Amino acid sequence: MLTPLPPGHARRIGPYRLLAGIGAGGMGDVYLARAEYGTSRQLVAVKAVRQDLGASQDDAFRVRFRREMAAARAVTGPYTAALLDGDADAELPWLATEYVPGPSLADTVARRGPLPAAAVRALGAGLARALAAVHAAEVLHRDLKPGNVLLTPQGPRLIDFGIARAFEATTLTATGMIVGTPGFMAPEQIEGSHAVVPASDVFSLGAVLCHAATGRGPFDDPEFASVVFRISQGDADLSGVPDELRGIVAECLAVDPARRPAPAALAERLSGNGSGGSSSGSAADPFPWPSDVLSLFAEYRSAAAAYEPPGEAAPPPPMAPPAAPGAFGPAPVLERRRLPWIVASAAAAAVVAVAAVVLPDALADGPAGAPPSKAASPRPDRGSPAAGTVTAYGNQGHSGEFGTSAVREAALPEGWQPWSRKKPKGVDSMGKGCVIARSTLVCRDGWGAATALDTATGRDRWRAPGFRGTPTGVQEIPPGTDGERVFVPSELGVIGLDLSTGDELWRHKAPGYAGVVSVTYAQGVLYTAEFNGRAAPDPYTTVLRARRASTGGQLWEARIDGRVRGTLLAQGNRLYAALEAGGVIALSARTGDEKARVPKPACGDLIGYGGAVLCWSVERAGVSVLDGGTLALRRTIGGAKQPDVAPVVGERGVLVIANTDEDAALPDRLTAYDWKSGKELWDLPARGTPSALGLAGDRLLYAGFYEIRTVPLDGDAENITQRTVPTTETKTIDGLRDTLSVPLYLGGAIFAENIEGRLVSGRAL
Template identity: 70%
Template sequence: MLTPLPTGAARHIGPYRLLARIGAGGMGEVFLARRGQGRLVAVKAVRQGLDLDLDDAFRVRFRREMAAARAVTGPFTAALLDGDADARLPWLATEYVPGPSLADTVARCGPLPVAAVRALGAGLARALAAVHAARVLHRDLKPGNVLLTPDGPRLIDFGIAQAFEATALTMTGVLVGTPGFMAPEQIEGSHAVVPASDVFSLGAVLCHAATGRGPFDDPELASVVFRIAQGDADLSRVPDELRGLIAECLAPDPARRPAPAALAERLETHGTARFPWPSEVLSLFAEYRSAAAEFEPGAPYVPTMPGEPPTAPAAPTAPAAPGPAPAPRRRPWQWIVAAGVATAAVTAAALVLPDVPADPADPAENSPAATPAAKTPAGGSAASSLVRTYGRGHSGELGASAVTPSALPGGWQPWSRKKPEGADGRGTGCVLARSTLVCRDGRGAATALTAATGEVRWTAPGFQGKPSGVQESPPETDGERVFVPSELGVTGLDLEHGDELWRRAAPKHARLISMAYARGVLFTAEVKSAGSSGPRATTLRARRAKTGGQLWETALDAKAVGRLLVQGGTVYTALESGGALALSAGNGDEKAKVSGPRCGDLMGHDGAVLCWSARRGGVSDLDPETLAVRRVVGASKKPDVAPVVGAAGVLVVANSSHTDITTPRFTAYAWKSGRKLWDLPARGVPTALALADDRLLAAGTYEIYTVPLDGDAGNVTQRTVPLTDTTRLDGVELNTPLYLGGAVFAESSEGRFVSGRAL
């Protein structure tokens, strides 16, 4: 349980403010901490006052152990988020799990029933499979390193885990592990430790969970070691249903122990969706969560009652999620994406359209708010009741819900799902709304998945016909309906059940290229198909989102490109020939038009319209009334993907040199002054950028990198996203990523929908 910090104790470790003390071990202390208003984390640091020789070898070992832990991802593991091996007292930060350890649970509630032990064992076996898949050994699996939550266990403390290649760094003569839960080969010497050694420890942990005692418990340490070496396990108190499996785990010969994945299959009981914790354990969960609630930023905590699923605190506003940018590509790996997220309150200020005629029959469209209130379905949290694509001006800025764990739907775990049979790869883009992820294909067919688990909720058919190319315009939502675009047209669907409300095909010899939603109105851009007669003209339309009825249309003598931007009662679009166009959102009348500069896409920020292109350097600041260029920021940098800028006033551009496209960099500028702030290597090829809290989020091929906005190179983090059920990762990209609650939701370029931890 959490305890107050003593008077005079240090209040910061690295960038984290210490909030309470969680516990301590032989060399380290663990604290509850938070960075700014971000998520709660557990910070483990070398204890103050110890007479330790923190030489280079120790720091090399510590750094290697952090790298090993960072490689581990899985639904039953606690992620390593940050760390510093070179600090005066080295430290690392991991995901905070607000639950008791297995040791505490058994001590307070007694042995667990058979069903709970089976589920616990299956979860821990899955965690070990993830650890070993990352070429890491845990080497200290014990009841104190297993935390329990309503939706399963979390394996923690990879602080002594070593990558297979790093075992030579273990200090000579140091016994790594906990007596009573160590395998015979672990006692004999670290060089004999293998993945099966962790399985032995798991068997001892399950014996403890089922009986309250370990299989080798003895008052004398020497007797414990002797009994382990002799294979003298006491399983007399273990229930018959579990004794055989636990005995296999404790086999003296490592080759005779089951593999973690096979063990999980044998322990899992199919047909139940919730963990079978007894009521007294659920009460203990509520006690731990209540203790942590006072340290959470934002809304008050609602405790979980025994027998009920956990309830996330309600967020005061609803976040928006990122969307794509169909801009020209410089290289095959570029997926030009805008990952913007904003709260509904901020969106309201940016999307007021006073001159759009309202529908008297639709109270949502008559509301002064930009976004109607969403009904939260069973199982969804208020925090995730409405998440829209793009957000404030497509600028890439995320609201607090993007990084606040409580915003995630209850029971979320990383998942990966194949696209439904028949879904093509010619259309990408998803939207999150009311704990539902809705994704499209090239024909406008929609698939709705439960955001927590990836299970398919419903599917809806697309248009007849064949798209001409890949489209990257995602669906839009008003919280009750979802609007699914395609090159062939657009469809309005009921979000809850997927029922078709209306359908509008694109005109003959035309294709829809962009769509935007604001205050009950859907705006679309259609261009003439290649090969049709006459100039490549564009038609902009406004439709009632509820009925699909047309409000106005305006024909242009130029081709629109990029996404439509709706801001301050005006619809903006970039033009293929160069420049941009502004129309009244109320009637489609032209308000301003310029012939330059060349814009691949537009963004909105701080009342301005921002123009950028992958073909030229810099981000141009356009006057929102006249579209005249007021200044250019970062003129020497050509953006590889959509730049991002947010309330902190920092513009970040991902760019690479023409001579070496494999080593892109992040360059940051103060938006108001244009002053260059910092320049850092990207650590990979970014496919999309976003801003959250005080960090930059960069999606790579299968990683999420975070970079502090102050440019601190020592505080860059990396999170691997598990994309598939296979080991093939080369060339796999995250398309149009969305962020919520510290998790990422995306399509992968190999034809799957995925969700994994991003922070």
């Protein structure tokens, strides 16, 4: 039950305000809490590692703790409690799971006595299904016991899966401490064998079912040594287990792991006699809890209600907790903007930059538009992006501003739950990048093939083929969309597809010496910049083309000397491009005529904001602000800071640069500036180089190694929030560690692809 916090007790852990105590275990203390920041009012259970365990002094423990949190978030299923958040780097590492307002099995049996056979059978079926979900995510529980099983009216919920391994081989176990609970551990766990397998959790489940049916474990003994001996010998006391269950429980407790049933098969067997709708998976029939257990649920719900926000009723415990996203890997930094394109060698071929532009027929050519707050709304009859459209650039100016829909939970599609899945077969990882429109996530590959998924579930919607040919390297430029169509780039060309069906509407195959790397849409027009990296008639000429997005028909073509660097930027009635030789060029978006050109500064990429063009590069310090009409240099912001990734600037007028200060104790930094004055507002450690920055409401969002963090734009370090990046493995590929890259944000959730090609969605706030 919930207990008040004592006077002087800490009132916050991470971004969560502690409301009451839930309990304490061998590894840590557990609290009822609620996030202080963001839109969610969800109650959570926060577990902090005990101070006396010495974990804060053990770096190896923190590595394992971080890895196991990430792995545990890959688990999904109706009988598991979702891991939501955690921080392995805190002074005392902690994790947060969804709060389940119900008693543990241990508490229930202690207060109400053993459960009837029908309830035990249904309980076993639910827990077997939970183990199947845990094992499907390549996670082992390692500490399944009555205290780690919470009960709800709809069935059991398994908690703390996967976390026990974080405590193995640390100072905790070096002194002989056994990680797990004697009496519920498999023989191979007690012997310290490295061959702990999924069947080890099945052994523990058998012991838990014996406890549920009899009120005691199968190996209970006053002497610890006797417990260990009996487990190793298979000397289980099942005398009180009902006859209909004794055989199944005995199989679970077999000394040889190979003789224990698999969780999925066990669930089917326990569901076979029709003893409870829930155990058979039917949501229509009630779980067969006895009446005295149901009264416990009411008691726990009443206790939790005292901590609900005023005027809000707590929702019933969800029966489909989140699945875990996989990890993300950043691209090697060549010239890193929000979405870097990557080539496999210096001779890699060509590039087509595609950008969209506002192109009203009635407007005359003019310089870059007014600041975002004063910009005119696009006319819907000209194909303005639909609500719910999310591109990796954040907005039309590529400034990283995702808007309030990025954090407003109501913006999520109905029925969304976190999910993780591999890319479909036939869709490679030579091309990365995704876009969201109309509850559909569309991701590309290196050949221009596309796969569309339901953003709520991650299930397939359609797939579309790409070009024939051989890409020369990995490209990380996302598709574009107008809310009705999606435009998929590759080195080999660009393809227009129907968003609803994936049917091909048109395709433009790039010439043999050219390639395509970027797509952005606005107001019905698509722009491509094609230049060569192979033998060609004009080896140093870039060809710019404007195409009608609906048909692919060409509107105009222009040639410029030199190569374009980064992505094209469309602002007002101008089309801007950074040049590889240095400087920027501005063209008429209507005709392709050159309007302005400057030979410097050298820009890796461009951002449009406040009527100006921002020029930045990972190769030089500062962000140059150019006049949108003449391209003359107005001023430089952050002249001492060299960006590591694309800077961001948005609705609050705050520009943020991720940079490295080798003289600082924590060299990875986030530095914010007032856009109007250029004055530095704050400087904070980033705790790892972010793979990309984004803005939403009053917060900076960024993905780093294993974590997604948000920072208030006022620089209040006490209000930083953090989520663990979900992954099932920790790998290094070509020197790159698993970390988020190129994310999309919508409704407080993140959508992206990892370095291994896994597509995922999980909570960012």
